[in-house]
Amino acid sequence: MALEVHVLGTSSARPAQGRSVSGSIVETAEGMLVVDCGEGFQNRLVTHRSQMKSHGGRRLKMSRVAAILLTHGHLDHTWGVLPWMQTMALDGRKDKLWVIGPTTSEVVEALLGSEVEPEVNPSDLVIQYDMWIDLGANSETLGYEVEWILGDGERWVNMNDGSEVSLPQPLKNIKIAAHSTQHTVPSCAWQISTKSKKGKFNRELTKDIPDEIKASLAAGNDTEYDGKLLKSKDFRADTVPGLSVIISGDTAEQAIEAQCDLLIHEATFLQTHSDIANEHLHSTAAGAARTAIECDAKHLALTHYSGRLENHVASLAEAREIHTSVVALSDGDRLVLNEDMSLTHLSKSIEGWTQQD
Numbered sequence: 329m330a331l332e333v334h335v336l337g338t339s340s341a342r343p344a345q346g347r348s349v350s351g352s353i354v355e356t357a358e359g360m361l362v363v364d365c366g367e368g369f370q371n372r373l374v375t376h377r378s379q380m381k382s383h384g385g386r387r388l389k390m391s392r393v394a395a396i397l398l399t400h401g402h403l404d405h406t407w408g409v410l411p412w413m414q415t416m417a418l419d420g421r422k423d424k425l426w427v428i429g430p431t432t433s434e435v436v437e438a439l440l441g442s443e444v445e446p447e448v449n450p451s452d453l454v455i456q457y458d459m460w461i462d463l464g465a466n467s468e469t470l471g472y473e474v475e476w477i478l479g480d481g482e483r484w485v486n487m488n489d490g491s492e493v494s495l496p497q498p499l500k501n502i503k504i505a506a507h508s509t510q511h512t513v514p515s516c517a518w519q520i521s522t523k524s525k526k527g528k529f530n531r532e533l534t535k536d537i538p539d540e541i542k543a544s545l546a547a548g549n550d551t552e553y554d555g556k557l558l559k560s561k562d563f564r565a566d567t568v569p570g571l572s573v574i575i576s577g578d579t580a581e582q583a584i585e586a587q588c589d590l591l592i593h594e595a596t597f598l599q600t601h602s603d604i605a606n607e608h609l610h611s612t613a614a615g616a617a618r619t620a621i622e623c624d625a626k627h628l629a630l631t632h633y634s635g636r637l638e639n640h641v642a643s644l645a646e647a648r649e650i651h652t653s654v655v656a657l658s659d660g661d662r663l664v665l666n667e668d669m670s671l672t673h674l675s676k677s678i679e680g681w682t683q684q685d
């Protein structure tokens with residue numbers, strides 16, 4: 329099944345030009361994952377859900393959100409976490425929620441019991457996790473289980489009990505992976521992938537074959553029938569490959585060591601301001617396009633624009649000079665990565681969503 333991304337904020341650092349700060353929902357057949365959750369996330373979510381209902385008829389059920397994946401600790405990506413968790417408690421949530429994000433290796437060591445006192449950036453997620461837990465974001469107060477996970481990309485710690493864990497996989501049949509990126513605090517891009525699927529068994533071709541032969545072919549065995557060897561693969565359509573999306577947080581232009589079908593990448597600046605981008609460890613639209621080419625992304629979606637950009641016309645033009653399939657996101661847009669790996673861009677307006685070419 330397709331992957332759908334609901335984009336609830338495309339501004340960098342602060343709300344500007346009608347855009348809000350970061351936060352996206354990735355919807356899969358198995359459930360949902362939220363990537364970043366900046367200030368006011370739940371307000372935008374309420375609006376988005378009611379518009380979905382009135383324009384598309386589909387309901388986004390919050391009980392299907394299995395995890396919040398944070399790309400880094402800057403508040404424009406995290407300040408919405410605590411209030412939203414409290415709303416989920418008011419709504420009677422019972423299912424476990426994972427909150428997963430990056431920190432430094434030194435913090436990981438310290439959480440695992442090292443005596444060495446780590447130097448901690450004030451924006452490190454470990455400080456916010458501690459504070460949120462103190463403010464009541466814990467299983468006892470909320471009434472649903474919360475697993476607080478921090479890691480450096482290699483090693484992960486469950487802060488509930490200080491144990492070392494492997495990166496949790498909150499949804500069945502969906503793989504999440506963290507790829508380190510380069511920002512002023514520990515940061516990562518999140519990759520979300522579906523598994524490949526066996527092609528459909530062709531019942532029409534086997535309608536004159538006895539059931540047991542049919543069953544054997546369907547199970548993948550080459551089977552003899554009527555003096556001939558029937559090849560199992562001749563009765564099944566090609567394997568449907570899995571889909572993969574990567575969502576960057578804030579990052580300087582750098583290679584992401586992975587391949588994906590869709591890259592959603594920050595494009596804070598234009599090439600004309602590449603000096604400021606480099607200084608603050610952000611990317612330009614052109615830089616995002618170069619990264620998309622390096623990770624073999626079939627499609628690139630631009631987001632996280634600086635307040636100095638009135639619209640994304642120039643960003644889109646800049647990236648399209650480098651990559652052939654680029655869209656520029658606005659708040660409320662939906663991106664559908666279809667099973668055939670084509671991309672549908674549903675652009676948001678007051679009247680609902682319209683498909684862009």
Ligand SMILES: [Zn+2]
Pocket residue numbers: 340341350402404405578632
């Ligand atoms: Zn940001």
